[in-house]
Each structure stands twice: as C-alpha cells, then as structure tokens.
Amino acid sequence: MDKGTQRGEVLKRGYAFSHSSKFVRPGHQRIDVGAEGSSSLKMTAYSENGEIVIVVINPSEHSSKTIEVSVPSSVSFATAYSTSIDLDREKFDNIFSGDKIVVDLPVESITTIVVN
Numbered sequence: 039m040d041k042g043t044q045r046g047e048v049l050k051r052g053y054a055f056s057h058s059s060k061f062v063r064p065g066h067q068r069i070d071v072g073a074e075g076s077s078s079l080k081m082t083a084y085s086e087n088g089e090i091v092i093v094v095i096n097p098s099e100h101s102s103k104t105i106e107v108s109v110p111s112s113v114s115f116a117t118a119y120s121t122s123i124d125l126d127r128e129k130f131d132n133i134f135s136g137d138k139i140v141v142d143l144p145v146e147s148i149t150t151i152v153v154n
Contacts, residue, residue: 048126050121050123050126053121053126053127054121054148056121056127057093057119057121057127057148057149057150058093061091061093061119061150061152062084062091062093063086065086066084066085066086066091067084067085067086068082068083068084069083069084069085069090070083071083071092078096078097078098078103079094079095079096079103079105079143080094080095080097081093081094081095088154089152089153089154090152090153091150091151091152091153092107092150092151092153093148093149093150093151094141094143094148094149094150094151095147095148095149096143096144096145096146096147096148096149097146098145098146099145099146100145101145102142102143102144102145103142103143104140104141104142104143105140105141105143106135106138106139106140107138107139107140107141107151107153108137108138109137109138109139109153111137113153113154114154115153115154116133116134116139116151116152116153116154117129117130117131117133117151117152118130118133118139118141118149118150118151118152119149119150119152120143120144120147120148120149121147121148121149122144122145122146122147122148123144123145123146124144125144125147133151139151139153
C-alpha cells in the first residue's frame with residue numbers, strides 16, 4: 039500500500055483520463071458540437087473515418103442530466119462509457135431511442151459516446 043492506494047490499482051483520475059486516451063486517437067479531427075440547452079455541460083467531439091467520439095462532462099454536484107444526440111439513419115452502433123464516483127468507465131450499449139442516442143449523465147461525471 040502506498041499513500042492509501044493499492045499498487046497497480048487504477049485511480050478515479052486514471053479512469054477519467056482514459057476517456058481521452060482510449061477513444062480520441064491520433065488522426066481524429068475536432069468537430070463542432072451543436073449543443074442546445076446544456077450550458078452547464080462541457081462537450082467536445084472528434085471524428086475519423088466515419089466514427090464520431092463525443093466527450094461530455096457533467097460538473098454538477100447535485101443533478102444528473104440526460105442528453106439526446108440526433109444521428110443519421112446510417113448510424114448502426116453507439117456505445118457510451120461513464121466514469122463518476124460510482125462508475126469506473128462503465129459501458130452502456132443500449133442507448134438508441136428511435137433516431138436519437140439518449141444517454142444519462144451521472145453527477146460529477148465524464149461520459150464518452152462512440153458512434154459508428
């Protein structure tokens with residue numbers, strides 16, 4: 039044990055950093071995020087070869103949020119990964135609702151949405 043942590047244990051900040059290092063890779067280009075009504079959320083998005091990666095931070099200490107992302111009918115796959123006080127880059131596969139992706143954002147969380 040070293041300063042309250044187990045050797046080799048992934049810390050929360052490691053899971054948070056992994057959202058960028060795992061999903062936003064060299065060659066991805068930053069793209070515009072058109073966000074309506076989400077002034078408290080921090081969002082960025084990247085694209086490469088038809089894949090879109092959206093990273094959303096919910097800094098709120100008090101309220102979870104739900105976002106809806108409109109996608110073209112050609113989208114066949116989308117997955118979300120969330121890290122919060124209770125989640126360690128947890129994967130969520132079933133995020134489609136009609137022609138939209140719907141993702142719940144826990145309080146004080148970072149969530150990455152990967153769209154193919």
